[in-house]
Amino acid sequence: MVQPETSQLYEIIVIGAGPAGQTAALYAGRSRIPTLVLEKGVPGGELWNTAEVEDYPGFESIMGPELADRMQKHAEKFGAVFETAEATSISLDGDDRVVRTADGREFRAPAVIVAAGGEPRKLGIPGENELAGKGVSYCAVCDGAFFEGEKIAVVGGGDSAVEEGTFLTRYGSKIFLIHRRDDYRAQPILVERMRASGKVEEVQNTVVEEIHGADGRVSRLSLRNVDSGDTSELEVGAVFPFVGFIPHSDIFDDEIKDQIELDESGHIVTDEKMETAVPGIFAAGDVRSQFVRQVTNAVGDATTAALAAHAYVETLKHARAR
Numbered sequence: 001m002v003q004p005e006t007s008q009l010y011e012i013i014v015i016g017a018g019p020a021g022q023t024a025a026l027y028a029g030r031s032r033i034p035t036l037v038l039e040k041g042v043p044g045g046e047l048w049n050t051a052e053v054e055d056y057p058g059f060e061s062i063m064g065p066e067l068a069d070r071m072q073k074h075a076e077k078f079g080a081v082f083e084t085a086e087a088t089s090i091s092l093d094g095d096d097r098v099v100r101t102a103d104g105r106e107f108r109a110p111a112v113i114v115a116a117g118g119e120p121r122k123l124g125i126p127g128e129n130e131l132a133g134k135g136v137s138y139c140a141v142c143d144g145a146f147f148e149g150e151k152i153a154v155v156g157g158g159d160s161a162v163e164e165g166t167f168l169t170r171y172g173s174k175i176f177l178i179h180r181r182d183d184y185r186a187q188p189i190l191v192e193r194m195r196a197s198g199k200v201e202e203v204q205n206t207v208v209e210e211i212h213g214a215d216g217r218v219s220r221l222s223l224r225n226v227d228s229g230d231t232s233e234l235e236v237g238a239v240f241p242f243v244g245f246i247p248h249s250d251i252f253d254d255e256i257k258d259q260i261e262l263d264e265s266g267h268i269v270t271d272e273k274m275e276t277a278v279p280g281i282f283a284a285g286d287v288r289s290q291f292v293r294q295v296t297n298a299v300g301d302a303t304t305a306a307l308a309a310h311a312y313v314e315t316l317k318h319a320r321a322r
Helices: 019-030 045-049 064-077 140-147 159-168 188-196 295-321
Strands: 012-015 035-039 081-084 087-093 096-101 106-109 111-114 118-120 151-155 174-178 200-203 206-214 217-225 231-235 238-241 245-247 281-283
Touching: 012 019, 012 096, 012 106, 012 295, 019 035, 019 045, 019 064, 019 295, 035 106, 045 064, 064 081, 096 111, 111 295, 140 151, 140 159, 140 238, 151 159, 159 174, 159 188, 159 238, 174 206, 217 238, 281 295
Parallel strands: 012 035, 012 111, 035 081, 111 281, 151 174, 151 238, 174 200
Antiparallel strands: 087 096, 096 106, 118 245, 206 217, 217 231
């Protein structure tokens, strides 16, 4: 089979263009390593679902989309090539790691950095899929302005739920934060800021059992108290679930899948160099198994992964030259 000409141009392929992928591309580019970044959507990843970033060093406050744009331009400045394509599989062919895409293309490189991130976990309840885009949203920055002056529900208790709930106070007349427990996983400073807004009502020990619509859009929620079992109805114009994250780690072919280790939640396990059990395949960012998942983690992971991938490629070159 004749390989596409583009498959021979790169020495590192980065899958995903969130903060991890963009940072990996930056460091690989600065090392003068021909680098390709494959991203199925808009470069920036979850930064596009983040309102204000206030915990990234050097920026007291910056909007997520703006930070994403800056990261991409920085990586491109040093030669990284960004390609819109969905990577669907990674396989091995000798020293090559072969990446295939949904549009039938194939790219080869000695090293691959998986920075594919993940996607929001759904509630899995009636009405969620049917009303997606009609009041059910997983991106407050994208869709919050559509619900100006309305009552809005946010579901979850982690950093994302609390941050996005706070962000939505600039649009909604009232925000209901619905959480199945009576304590939050979110950082205390974020909870304090949310409460200080004066526009968030906390609905604790409660789950959403169904999302109802009227005239083709969200109109109310069916709730159940997990302690008492009591049920109730809550009228809202929108609901934003932030209840977890599913890593995009199901990308390896059967040969590699048998060797790659995943943790109990499906995140990729690596060593301190961000390398998986398969030499030449690295992982960085939210797709990787780690204690916390922040932009700073993703950037740190990717720095290590890019430099380790560079070292791997150079070692391979020297071995071939002998």
